[in-house]
Amino acid sequence: MVDAGYDQLRRFYNHCEQMLYNSDTKNPGRVILLGIVSDQIQRCRAELLIRWLRAEKQYTNTRCLEDLKAVIKNNKEVLTNEAIKVYPIGEILNGIPVEFREVPVSLVMDACLDSLGLFDNSHLTLNFIVKMGLWFTQQEMQKDLYRKDPVTGKAVNRLLVVSKELRLNPSIALKICDTGLSYAEFRSMCRLKRDKYANLTSDQLRLLSNKVLYRFQNQCENQAKQWKDKMEEIKKVAELKGWDITRNID
Structure with missing residues (x-):
């Protein structure tokens, strides 16, 4: 028979885990949300980069896409489909502003094709x-x-x-x-709506990627630390009682 105190600690521990790692798209855990926000920052910058290339270098989306495909083809052993998801565009395109250099190649290609998807602002309450x-x-x-x-x-x-x-x-x-x-x-x-990255203004993209999303990240990191600290506290209490609250119960 399961001890009531054990059961209570375990439920609280599981709750903390959910607050960190819940994968529900409507209510993601803090760790999952941090990944979502990091991706949003890079997507904002990918869209800004192709706008910068058009305005400053007269470099069209089509030309950029074709050149990137050629580079990938000539370096297919290194620039695999998985690698370009993290490979920095700054390693391929020279002379771009520093804030764009770490954007993954795959996202720049998506931006060229207007395939960055929708910006979901539901967490920016x-x-x-x-x-x-x-x-x-x-x-x-x-x-x-x-x-x-x-x-x-x-x-x-x-x-x-x-x-x-x-x-x-x-x-x-x-x-x-x-x-x-x-x-x-x-x-x-306040007026920001769920919309395609390509439909957001450059001012909105810059504000999101340079300020607002970073501050939201800080908030999520602080919240994640609090939940992780709670989990450690619960584990210590359980250990003092000789309980392993991380194991599965049949």
Whole structure:
């Protein structure tokens, strides 16, 4: 007969595991989500790279794809189908900006074919975006968000203006912090929808890959550490009682 205390610890341990490794697409574990976000960053950069190549080098998608296929064909022993999923494009294309050099070759090829798929923003909740805070530019402070109260003639609080402009629920508490998003960035993230990478604006792609997704990664890493620490604590308690809560019970 299973000890009640053992059963309780085991259930808590399994819960921690689920919070880390659950593969459910609607509610992925923190470790799984970290992998998803890393992939999203690289897909954003792959799309930005081909836009940069078109604008700066007049290098079309078709030409880029054909050249990459030729390189792969001439180096087929090294650049296998599996290898190009991690092989950096910077090892093949010279003179590209440093932020694009680690993008896998396969994703650049997908970008050339408009095959990067959909950007799923479901994990970038409004609550997460709001927690990032706001830090207005001078243009936003002095012009874009400047409103006068018709009764008092005084300037209206910019946070109230933002809330009204974006039609946010009045219960949502916006905050100012020096690491926050500009109003333009905040608005862009609030209006972000699930869409093809090719349909996102370059500003959205840059904001996601250089700032927002990295901050979300940090949050996930902190949460993952907390769950891993909990698992270790549970294991230690179980060991003191002589229990192995990691084994399967028939």
